[in-house]
Amino acid sequence: MSAANSSPEGNCKFAIPKKGRLFQKVDDLLKGAGIEYTRAPRLDVAVCKDLPITLVFLPASDIAKYVGEGNVDIGITGLDVVEESAVKVDRVMDLGFGACKLCVQAPVADKITDVSTLAGGRIVTSFPVLSKQFFAKFDKEKGVTTKITEVSGSVEAACGLGLADAVVDLVETGTTMRAAGLEVVGEVLATESILISNPNCGHPDIVKMLTRRIEGYMVAKKYVMISYNISNDLLEAALKITPGKKSPNITALAETDYKAVTCLVLKKEMNKKMDELHDIGATDILTFALSNTRM
Incomplete structure (x- = not known):
């Protein structure tokens, strides 16, 4: 990092989503908890006012890896990202927003009632690790290998294009899923946004302080x-x-x-x-x- 885009020595590095709806939720949470900062244009860090905390703005899908590897001390991301990243982190607290489910979705026209019948077929997903784990038990029972193909976007279109028998993707309201002619045939994981920390985090007092503040704000909202x-x-x-x-x-x-x-x-x-x-x-x-x- 350049000097303008770096963290002061000794600060607790706190990774948060850099954009999108999740960023707005996290930003509101931090403001409610009294975590004040000013982010300069085109910079990916911001030093908090009156606290030894540096916010690091990252893609939500990368935050668990950065926390797990110790590049940052704590972070906020989805449980699905943590599980998909397969890194060891401490789950400090659940934050009560961003709730959705990672589901196996198949074409409505196929009338699939047993998700195990998809074992050995073609699955397209942005969550290859979790998808492989989910189908592993069915593959073992049936002596087959489910083909898991990773894509970064437009997962729902895969079935309609003939690229997959089913997809594994997040379902919040189900609007996008239904528009693509898909339905849920199996649930892989229930997820929501969580606060995580590196198991060897060197700032336990800051983690406790943040937890108290966030809990206090969540109670106030409720x-x-x-x-x-x-x-x-x-x-x-x-x-x-x-x-x-x-x-x-x-x-x-x-x-x-x-x-x-x-x-x-x-x-x-x-x-x-x-x-x-x-x-x-x-x-x-x-x-x-x-x-x-x-x-």
Whole structure:
């Protein structure tokens, strides 16, 4: 690297996807966790503000290899990339986005109901390692060898062009798959974005700090704080509606017949909980958005 495109000595090198939807998700995650940086045009590194961390922008498909080989200390990529790369890394935490499935897909017209019938056939994929592992058991049972052909893109077109009997590719919504006249006939792997580290990472304190920050931000995205007043005789019923993530905070009011309750509720259940509390007699029901947490 040139001096402008290098990491200060002693910094923890953190690989993240350099572009696309996954980059945007990771960028939002880092901002929410207070990881601030400025990336200069056409440079592949950025030094974080007030933290000894250097972000390294790489293709998502290369990140597991760089982490596993120790070229960078930590990274964010998909579990599918980690498994395909066949490198040893520590799975620090699951990040809750980028969820999809790596699936065997065959033409709908072929009406395949047993994925093992494809053993010995032609498979086109961007995941040759995982595909070979998946079909190995069927090959052994049937005494055949499935031909796995690696391509870098346009996997779905292979069957229509007569190049494959089936493909192995990621399925998120299934729109692209259905448009190509394919259907899922077998699942290879369920995947999502994960934070990984090199087993010999020299920055354990930074990994722990990042984990705390990311966990705090993920909780903040998932929950809201709800606050309400409730009479003592209705408190038990109210707590059944809002048991909290761990437990509610209950405070005595100047009016001794009432208590104030605050706790976390799932954001997706917020309005339902407010309606239920109102219906049993709670008053002054308020919700508050969270920017970050430490649980």
